[in-house]
Amino acid sequence: MGYILRAIDETETIKISAAITTDVVEEATKIHKLSKTTSAALGRVLTAASIIGSWQKNEEDSITLSINGDGPAGRIVATCKNDGFVKGYVTNPTADLPIRESDSKIDVSGIVGKGNLTLVMDTGMKKPYTGTVNLTTGEIAEDLAVYFSQSDQVPSAVGLGVLVDVDYSIKAAGGFIIQLMPDATEEQISKLEENLKNLPSVTSILDEYHDAEKLIEIIMKDINFKILEKREITYKCNCSREKVEDAIVSVGPKEIEEILREDKKAEVSCYFCDKVYNFDESDLERMLKKAKDINKNRKIIIQDNF
Known part of the structure; x- marks a missing residue:
């Protein structure tokens, strides 16, 4: 140490x-x-x-x-x-x-x-x-x-x-x-x-x-x-599966839909510790729903501000 x-x-x-x-x-x-x-x-x-x-x-x-x-x-x-x-x-x-x-x-x-x-x-x-x-x-x-x-x-x-x-x-x-x-x-x-x-x-x-x-x-x-x-x-790297999921969700529904259509899976490697996280079709569908919900809520907030 x-x-x-x-x-x-x-x-x-x-x-x-x-x-x-x-x-x-x-x-x-x-x-x-x-x-x-x-x-x-x-x-x-x-x-x-x-x-x-x-x-x-x-x-x-x-x-x-x-x-x-x-x-x-x-x-x-x-x-x-x-x-x-x-x-x-x-x-x-x-x-x-x-x-x-x-x-x-x-x-x-x-x-x-x-x-x-x-x-x-x-x-x-x-x-x-x-x-x-x-x-x-x-x-x-x-x-x-x-x-x-x-x-x-x-x-x-x-x-x-x-x-x-x-x-x-x-x-x-x-x-x-x-x-x-x-x-x-x-x-x-x-x-x-x-x-x-x-x-x-x-x-x-x-x-x-x-x-x-x-x-x-x-x-x-x-x-x-x-x-x-x-x-x-x-x-020490503080990466986690949850943080990687949040990162994928943040790219937006359109990009996640494209991954589902072309590959039906995703593999993400951490820059800092080289740990590999794998996500299957069901994982991506769940993240797509979350990304759509976030977008929907964001639109509601924007409308409420007018």
Whole structure:
């Protein structure tokens, strides 16, 4: 099971969250049968979504982080509620690229390509907040830092890492997000910048320690801090047969009638957990009746409004 630590420095002007997500990314890799490169890409997005999701106030609040690139992976999505459950998917899970020759690292930027990063925050208001920025590197961590700077006007540093073993299992995964408050002094900023400049790769720290507090200690060297919270995170999909039925009903009577006429059955796979739901002719007829009833009631409500 993964976990997140939230911490703050003694002047309360530097906020840092660090996560260990090895088990979370391993579960995603098994479910989606990911390649080494899509494991690294989705793992970074899952880690980031888990951290940002832990910042929300209410248990039902959720965030969805999506990387919409033109690379071989296609769309990469992760969504997390404030209950510690995170899930995600890649449009083309088996897409892969060779190790990058320039630095001998997994080619995440190559598998992602050019495009944009979108963050949707649903806090129960009428309309969720949505922010989008263009991808600058496709490495995800740097792109997320740009998002915080441009959309939230919060100076941030982001580090995300996934270490894939030779058998494609996940040896280590995790990361951190640091954000500076407006009252941060030049001295604090300089010290933090120096620490980040000398920071080893996130994957090397995770591989050696597998410890979020140690990751924070290394980043916050010579800066006093305190841990505010520890929160567990788990890869979990909350799909159900009932939710899939509701989704089919929502497409409307015309579409359901077409399915009945052409196939007399429906098979629906969940993007997030690959679970397959099968519906036979009697199921579809029942859903068709429900869809017609909803349409009928909607017309009555519209007429009553005039």
